Amino acid sequence: MxxxxxxxxxxxxxxxxxxxxxxxxxxxxxxxxxxxxxxxxxxxxxxxxxxxxxxxxxxxxxxxxxxxxxxxxxxxxxxxxxxxIEAVYQNLGLVNSLPAPANVFLGQEPVWRVMGVPFIDNRTMRRETERILRERVGIVLENLDDPVHNYSGGQRQAVAIARAIFNTExxxxxxxxxxxxxxxxxxxxxxxxxxxxxxxxxxxxxxxxxxxxxxxxxxxxxxxxxxxxxxxxxxxxxxxxxxxxxxxxxxxxxxxxxx
Ligand SMILES: Nc1ncnc2c1ncn2[C@@H]1O[C@H](COP(=O)(O)OP(=O)(O)OP(=O)(O)O)[C@@H](O)[C@H]1O
Ligand SMILES: [Mg+2]
Incomplete structure (x- = not known):
């Protein structure tokens, strides 16, 4: 064709x-x-x-x-x-009680260690989420720290897409x-x-x-x-x-x- x-x-x-x-x-x-x-x-x-x-x-x-x-x-x-190849299904698969960065990084959280004790690197997650949303999804979310159940449907959609984009090339x-x-x-x-x-x-x-x-x-x-x-x-x-x-x-x- x-x-x-x-x-x-x-x-x-x-x-x-x-x-x-x-x-x-x-x-x-x-x-x-x-x-x-x-x-x-x-x-x-x-x-x-x-x-x-x-x-x-x-x-x-x-x-x-x-x-x-x-x-x-x-x-x-x-x-x-x-x-x-990534898919976003209708239910989006978000954890409603968590904010956008935790949803984007779910199961793949960056970790830093203090005396061998692992801590989730929230700052990196937040920065990367903000960047992926802005540069690759084309949206700026003001309320990145709110649990996603406070988001509108479109914002939730954007977070689910950001996660799909983050997961892979x-x-x-x-x-x-x-x-x-x-x-x-x-x-x-x-x-x-x-x-x-x-x-x-x-x-x-x-x-x-x-x-x-x-x-x-x-x-x-x-x-x-x-x-x-x-x-x-x-x-x-x-x-x-x-x-x-x-x-x-x-x-x-x-x-x-x-x-
Ligand atoms: N896991 C499954 N086990 C058995 N049958 C299934 C399964 N998934 C889909 N089907 C059947 O296969 C057919 C196609 O279903 P599919 O979900 O692909 O349709 P669809 O075009 O996505 O429909 P919709 O617009 O309702 O989402 C239907 O008859 C459905 O019942
Ligand atoms: Mg279907």
């Missing part, structure tokens, strides 16, 4: 069943450097399963994954992190329904945040049910239907109606039937 663009990630013929249920069937996917690829489709279409194959949560039954053109085996979370950020629980203003901020991440050269896979959001932030849209890839369109050359048609499997749909 599109020559001149570098594929970060290539899936060919990827399938995954749970018992007799074929969740993902023979799916091809291309993700290019610095693009936002949206994955849309009805409930149960196989979107989350597909991306969990990329993040090592599930192992594909068959098919091929290439990273930078090289054949890759993703059999664990570690493999996926080493490949620079991030190349691919997967966001599964990042705006599902957010109000309009927070949604707008999260979309800005996605644009900022893309500008920093990171490729984004965005799973969303919201076609308005998808069309405002994505470069291309891949539609999943019944476990299969039903089509891929370029946002600049497509319409919500066309995408909706691919989602439901019919050309004849009212574009406003799908929010």
């Amino acid at each position: 599109e020559s001149g663009r570098r594929a970060v990630l290539t899936l060919r013929g990827v399938s995954k069943s749970f018992g007799g249920l074929r969740a993902v069937i023979d799916v091809d996917l291309d993700l290019y450097e610095g693009e936002v690829l949206a994955i849309v489709g009805d409930n149960g279409a196989g979107k989350s399963t597909l991306i969990k194959i990329l993040t090592g949560v599930h192992r594909a039954d068959s098919g091929e994954i290439r990273i930078d053109g090289e054949k890759a085996e993703i059999t664990s979370r570690r493999d996926s992190i080493d490949a620079g 991030l190349r691919v950020l997967v966001l599964d329904e990042p705006t599902a629980a957010l109000g309009p203003q927070e949604t707008r901020k999260t979309l800005e945040l996605i644009r900022g991440i893309k500008e920093r050269g990171i490729s984004v896979i965005l799973i969303s049910h919201n076609l308005e959001n998808v069309f405002s932030v994505a470069d291309r849209v891949q539609v999943m239907r019944g476990g299969r890839s039903a089509g891929v369109v370029e946002v600049a050359k497509s319409t919500r109606k066309e995408v909706l048609g691919l989602i439901v499997g019919s050309e004849d749909v009212a574009a406003d039937a799908y929010a």
